[in-house]
Amino acid sequence: MMPEVEICIGEGRCKSDLFSKAKAINHAAKQATRNIYVIADSDILYDPNLITVAIDLLKEHPWVIPYHRIHYLSKHSTKKLIQTEPAWPISINVDAHTPNKKKKEVLI
Structure with a gap:
C-alpha cells in the first residue's frame, strides 16, 4: 500500500523465552535509516x-x-x-x- 516506506521488522530478537515488544521496537528502530518511525504491529x-x-x-x-x-x-x-x-x-x-x-x- 505504501511502496516508498522502509520496513524494519523487530521480531525474533528477544533473548528470553518471553516476547518483549520494547526490545522488538528497539531492534526495528536500529535498522531504520529515516527520521520518522511508524510502529505498526502485524495485527x-x-x-x-x-x-x-x-x-x-x-x-x-x-x-x-x-x-x-x-x-x-x-x-x-x-x-x-x-x-x-x-x-x-x-x-x-x-x-x-x-x-x-x-x-x-x-x-x-
Whole structure:
C-alpha cells in the first residue's frame, strides 16, 4: 500500500523465552535509516491516509498516535482478510466489535 516506506521488522530478537515488544521496537528502530518511525504491529490495519496526517502533525508535536478507535475482527473475518490482496479501503465486509472504553480518549 505504501511502496516508498522502509520496513524494519523487530521480531525474533528477544533473548528470553518471553516476547518483549520494547526490545522488538528497539531492534526495528536500529535498522531504520529515516527520521520518522511508524510502529505498526502485524495485527493492526489502518487507513494509509492517517500516516500522511500524522506526519503533518509531527511539525507541531514530538510524537503522534494517529487513531482513536479499535475494532476487533472476528476469527472468520481475520481469515477472509488474510486471503485478500492489500487494498484500502479493504475489499471485504468484516465482522468486528469495538470495546467499550470507560476513560475518555485524548488525541493529539
